[in-house]
Amino acid sequence: MKSLYIYITCCVLLLACGNKQEAANTAAAKEESTQELTLTAAQVQKANLQMHSITMQQLSSVIKVTGQIDVPPQNLVSVSMPLGGYLQSTHLLPGMHVNKGEVIAVLEDQQYIQLQQDYLTAKAKLELYKAEYKRQQQLNETKASSDKQLEQAKADMLTTNIQCQALAEKLKLIHINPATLTESTITKNVRLYAPIDGFVSKVNVNIGKYITPSDVLFELVNPNDIHLNLKVFEKDLIHLALGQKVIAYTNSNPTKKYECEIILISKDIAENRTAEVHCHFEAYDKKLIPGMYMNADVEVDAVATAAIQESAIVHFDGADYVFIANGNKFTMVPVKTGVKEKGFIQVLNAEVFDGKSIVTQGAYTLLMALKNTAEEE
Numbered sequence: 001m002k003s004l005y006i007y008i009t010c011c012v013l014l015l016a017c018g019n020k021q022e023a024a025n026t027a028a029a030k031e032e033s034t035q036e037l038t039l040t041a042a043q044v045q046k047a048n049l050q051m052h053s054i055t056m057q058q059l060s061s062v063i064k065v066t067g068q069i070d071v072p073p074q075n076l077v078s079v080s081m082p083l084g085g086y087l088q089s090t091h092l093l094p095g096m097h098v099n100k101g102e103v104i105a106v107l108e109d110q111q112y113i114q115l116q117q118d119y120l121t122a123k124a125k126l127e128l129y130k131a132e133y134k135r136q137q138q139l140n141e142t143k144a145s146s147d148k149q150l151e152q153a154k155a156d157m158l159t160t161n162i163q164c165q166a167l168a169e170k171l172k173l174i175h176i177n178p179a180t181l182t183e184s185t186i187t188k189n190v191r192l193y194a195p196i197d198g199f200v201s202k203v204n205v206n207i208g209k210y211i212t213p214s215d216v217l218f219e220l221v222n223p224n225d226i227h228l229n230l231k232v233f234e235k236d237l238i239h240l241a242l243g244q245k246v247i248a249y250t251n252s253n254p255t256k257k258y259e260c261e262i263i264l265i266s267k268d269i270a271e272n273r274t275a276e277v278h279c280h281f282e283a284y285d286k287k288l289i290p291g292m293y294m295n296a297d298v299e300v301d302a303v304a305t306a307a308i309q310e311s312a313i314v315h316f317d318g319a320d321y322v323f324i325a326n327g328n329k330f331t332m333v334p335v336k337t338g339v340k341e342k343g344f345i346q347v348l349n350a351e352v353f354d355g356k357s358i359v360t361q362g363a364y365t366l367l368m369a370l371k372n373t374a375e376e377e
Contacts, residue, residue: 036330036332036370037323037329037330041328047366049359049361049365050360050362051325051357051358052308052309053356054308054350055307056305059303060302062300065232066295067230067231067293069226069288069290070228075221075222075224075225079194079195079216079219080215081211081217083174085108085112086107086109087206087209088107090207092203092218094203098220100195102194103193104192104193106189108189109188113188115167115171116176116181119164119170120186126160129153132153175191201220201221223288223290228260228294229279230276231274232275233273236298239298241265242263243261244299245298245299246259246260246262246279246296248260248294250292250293250294260281261282264277266278279296305338306350307344308353308358309343311343311363312359314366319334320334320335322335322353323359324357324359326357330359333352
């Protein structure tokens with residue numbers, strides 16, 4: 001009786017194992033069948049399918065970097081008043097355009113009056129000392145005056161001339177022309193002029209505020225030579241060269257591309273293992289503002305590699321696939337992809353598709369049909 005029980009138990013276990021194996025085989029067969037799709041000739045024609053084989057294409061790998069718009073020092077000007085004063089008027093607002101030589105502010109202070117007075121006084125004394133020196137020369141020739149008197153007259157003339165020249169340079173600092181200054185043109189106001197053509201980036205003052213010589217009243221930017229300052233990791237620097245093309249774009253509008261050219265590669269590596277790479281924009285866009293962050297793609301190392309049209313790739317369940325055509329039968333096969341360029345994508349496992357015909361148009365139509373068939377089963 002015991003032997004009969006053992007025999008029955010073994011038969012049940014063997015039957016269970018057989019059923020599991022059969023179920024597994026059935027599932028595998030079903031899974032394999034869901035990767036294949038057979039169409040009629042009419043369906044193929046209606047789907048407008050196109051097939052190509054893998055070819056060799058010149059594709060470039062792309063280095064993706066970030067950076068921000070920068071302005072070279074000669075194109076960023078801080079405007080200040082060398083002698084200080086009270087701001088009487090200005091019409092500038094951030095973003096406004098100014099022309100070189102345009103009046104951007106008017107200041108007033110009593111020291112301007114004093115400076116003009118000192119200059120005119122020194123100028124008048126200089127004329128007097130010149131005449132006295134000339135008279136002493138004549139007297140000295142006839143021995144009517146001593147050499148000491150002549151030397152004193154010369155020293156007075158030279159000292160006053162030095163004072164006059166120094167005051168003239170101070171007047172030029174506040175944009176007063178000493179050559180045209182007279183006692184009737186003395187003014188309490190001085191004007192500030194825009195030193196460059198460009199845009200106002202900062203206004204740091206208000207009407208009535210006293211300005212010291214160290215204060216920056218305005219900051220002006222000449223956008224004609226703005227740069228894109230990229231941060232590139234040291235491992236990627238070996239792929240870059242002067243004159244290399246860069247495609248830049250903003251986060252807010254990634255479809256708008258800006259062509260740039262590398263003009264400077266820094267030789268200094270920062271602590272985060274990056275170096276600065278400066279690029280020049282091929283065409284200036286007023287929407288590009290200094291300090292704005294941008295992304296950039298740098299194409300490097302164009303090499304011949306196995307590739308297929310991007311339209312052949314379908315994405316499903318987090319993986320990439322292509323459809324191999326064999327008559328009216330289409331099989332979905334996993335594919336490993338690499339870089340993309342000019343409508344082509346690199347195929348890393350190209351040996352799998354050697355001599356095979358791949359669907360390059362209508363691949364997603366096949367995917368939808370394949371999945372609908374699987375659901376019906």
